[in-house]
Amino acid sequence: MFERLGSFVVRRAWWVIGGWLLAAVAIIFATPSLSDITSADQESFLPHSYESVQATELGKKAFPQQVTATAAIVVKRADGKPLTPADEARVGEFARTLQGRNIAHTSGYLTGPQAVAPDKSVQLVNVGLAAPTPDDPALLDAVREVRAAVGPALDGSGLTAGVGGDVATFVDNENTFNDAFAVVGIATFVLIIGLILIIFRSPIAALLPIVVISVVLSVTTGLVAAAGKAFDLNVSQDLQTILLIVLFGIGTDYILFLLFRYRxxxxxxxxxxxAMVVSVRRVGEVITSAAAAVIVAFLVLLLASLGFFGSLGPALAIGVGVMLITSxxxxxxxxxxxxxxxxxxxxxWQRTPKATLARRLGGAIGRRPALVALGSGALLVALAAGVLGYKADYDFSAGFPQDTESAKAAADLQRxxxxxxxxxxEVYLTTGNGTPLTDQQVNDFSAAAAGAPGVGRVQPAERGSDPSVARIxxxxxxxxxxxxxITLVRGDLRDALHAAAPAGTSALVGGTTAIFADINSANNRDLSVILPVAAGLIALILALLLRSLVAPIYLVVAVLLNFAATLGATVYLFQGLQDKPGVTFQLPIILYLFVVAIGTDYNILMIARLREEAREGNEPHEAAAIGVEHAGPTVAAAGVxxxxxxxxxxLAPISFLQQMGFAVxxxxxxxAFVMSMFFVPALTALIGHAAWWPGHGDRRRNGGRHAEPEPEAVAQA
Structure with missing residues (x-):
């Protein structure tokens, strides 16, 4: 099949290029923008069955004027002394002054005696921020305007203030994010161009992936946006960056697979x-199998309960599919x-390298496969042991630079x-049937909540438009x-609050901590489903590629061991050496996307080459040596x-970006280097002919080594 495809593409090259470009232009200009289906609301990706979502929905009905977010203005004396009654009165006047400015998308400016810290160190002014969606840019502008008004409003009062909260934190770190992702894009181009220049010493070979994959990225975003519109799907703001890295990662891999074999x-x-027809025949099956494994791994994300993963999977699968067709x-x-x-x-390129590092490594693996398998396997197991100490960290703010206004305001507030x-x-007390709550019921519940585990303070209850609901x-x-x-809210606190609800009422626990508690539960559930299903499907693809039941088993085990080793190494560095409270909760799924899914490419390339060399009549040890010699440079280049x-x-000054960068x-x-270059070839050499059972995929074919199609027949086909 791949020989016929290669022959057609070579004979009709100009037609293929012209048709591809016409299709690309039509897709790019006829499809909507990716921003049309993008959402930054983490809670919107949780299923309705989770309590935090039910609490939020109840709150929206009972408090229709509920703000989208809040900003906290933290006021203190410039000299650091406790606030006086005169200072507190001045803060109240300050809040009224700000409210009188009628800053768009803000409301409330609530303060008073209840907003004064017990030690009189600070006084809080809560500002409501309202917009159609939590990620509306208008909220960022509102925070900027509030900050611009704070200084003049406190001028000459002896007081200073800082604006904090999630939106303010995003404002402070927006440039940091943009700079970090710009650096990733530039670094991707520089690395691809630089390394391919070193490998092939050709500017044409170096620019080819950049030009082609850039077009593929535009086509993919158009197709994803069209699919999102058609099926009413939202995607995360992270998709554009993840899509860029995925496409340039696998795209460069597939192009290198072809160029190395073409050379x-x-x-x-x-x-x-x-040369190209033979290359497509030999590598086409490898590229297709590798892409199929990645697509399957991404589509398995549809089984996730978190909508973020469910929307990410199909989008990335579309991108890999387009890249496969392109390759x-x-x-x-x-x-x-x-x-x-x-x-x-x-x-x-005309000269076959002699005494290369890959040849020496291949020879060493062929001579001592048991030692190599034991050493590389022991390294992976030792790193994987770090998973036992893994803790998820949800505190994004602690990972941002701590010299910003929002960080300083948060520190003052928490002191x-x-x-x-x-x-x-946020706890919503409700009768559930429309019957009005009595003041006694609300007061009794508030009193009981004050004694619940982990509660430091209970704020006055709020009543909205629905008399059957109160928010505490x-x-x-x-x-x-x-x-x-998060552990507290998910367990003891929720249990205590549910039990404290007066007869005829029920309590729903929501708010940021509850949302993260439910995300944690959903995340754990999703990983327990996604990893086994993906492993099974990848094993099936490998079985079809290799016509074997033995090799897919140890290849999948190697991939899962590599996943655990990667997470363990990250735990050792950040929780161990750097004494962080944990690693970012998104890390396991990020490693799934980039280490399990894409890392499988290298395994497929190597095992396919080992089978090819075995089919040429080489014994297992010799096949391992030759396979590493020829496939090793491709794997190394793509991996680097x-x-x-x-x-x-x-290099980014944001902790979770540092963790993600190191981990991936x-x-x-x-x-690329431990699993595909050492562990898999050595293990395959040790298992020998049994690795290909029952299909005998290593059986010698077509009369032995280098039995290729006749050049004249291919050229004239």
Whole structure:
């Protein structure tokens, strides 16, 4: 099949290129923008069955004027002394002054005796922020306007103030995010161009992936946006960045797979057209199997209960599908036209390297596979042991620079109030049948809530338009996004509040901590489903590729071990050496996307080459040596490019970006170099012919080594 496809693409190269470009232009200009289906609301991705979502929905009905978010203006004396009664009166006047400015999308400006810290160190002014969606840019502008008004309103009062809260934090770190992701994009281009220049010594080979994948990225975003509109799906703001890295990662991999094999066939004496047909025949199945494994891994995310994962999976699968089609059609067509010119001006491609590092490594693996398998396997197991100490961290604010206005305001607030003051736990007491709540019921519940585990303070109950509902905000003693607070809300606190609801009423617990508690539960559930299902489907794809039941088993075990080793290495660094409270809760799914899914590419390339060498008549040890010699440079080059792209994130001054950069970089390094270069070839050599049971995929074919199609027949086909 792949030989026929390669022959068609080579014979009709200009038609393939023209048709592809016409389709790309039509898709790019006829489809909606990705921003039309983008959402930043984490809660919107949780299913309705979770209590925090039910609490939020009840709150929206009972408090229709409920704000989208809040900003906290933290006021204190410039000299650091406790606030006086005159200062408190001045803060009240300050709040009225700000409210009188009628700043768009703001309301409330609530303060008073209840907003003064017990130690009189600070006084809080709560500002409501309202917009159609939580990620509306108007909220950012509102915070900027509030900040601009604070200074003049306090001028000459001896008081100072800072604006904090989630939106204010985003404002302070918006440039940091933008700069970090810009660096990733630039670093991706520089690494791809630089490393391919080193490998092939050709600017044409170096620019080819950049140009082609950039077009593929535009086509993919158009198709994803169209699919989102058609099926009413939202995607996360992270998708654009993740899509960029995925496409440039796998796209460069697939192009390198073809170019390395194309160069090998040119060295063997094939003409440019025959060399490409043979390359597509030999590598096309590998690329298709690798892409199928990645697509399956991404589509398994549809099983996730978190909508964020469910929407991410199909979007990434579309991108990989487009890249697969491109790799088997557009790239072969372009390269077959360029021929040897793709490696211009270098002439090094004409010479077969001698005594290369890959050859020496292959020889060592072939001679001592047991030692290599034991050493590389022991390294992965030792790193995987770190998973036993894994803790999820939900505190994004602690990972941001601490010298910003929002960070300083949060620190001042938490010194004066309970730790949970910036993100109260919202408890909705309701009769559930429309019957009005009595004051006695609300007061009894508030009193009981004050004694619930972890509660530092109970704020006065609020009544909205629905008389059957009351909202009571609780300030926790713990940091509201810490593991301790999340565990508390998910267990003891919820249980206590449910039990404290008076007869005829029920309590729903919501707010930021409750949302993260439910995300934690959903995340744990999703990983327990996604990993086994993905492993099974990837094993099935490998079985179909290799016509074997044995090799897929140890290949999947190797991939899962590599996943655990990557997470363990991250735990050792951040929780161990750097003494962080945990690693970002998103990390396991990020590692799934980039280490399990994409890292499988390297396994497939290596195992396919090992089978190919076995089919040429080489015994298992010799096949391992030759396979590593020929496939090793491709795996190394692809791994270095992708790992280097993520490693740049470690330069960002944001903790979770540093963690993501390190984790994915080390995961790709382990996938490419430890697992694919050492562990899998050594294990395959040890298992020998039994690795291909029952299909005997290593059976010698077509008369032995280098039995390729006749060049003349291919060229004239």
């Amino acid at each position: 090998e066939r040119l060295r063997a004496g094939d003409d440019k057209r025959t 088997l059609t557009l790239i072969p067509a372009l390269v077959s036209l360029l021929g040897r010119f793709v490696f211009w001006p270098s002439k090094a 004066g109030f309970a730790a949970g003051a910036l993100a109260p736990t 905000n609780l300030l926790l003693n713990e940091n509201p996004v810490s593991n301790e607070a 490019i992708l790992a280097g792209t993520f490693a740049v994130l470690m 970089a080390i995961g790709i390094v382990l996938s």
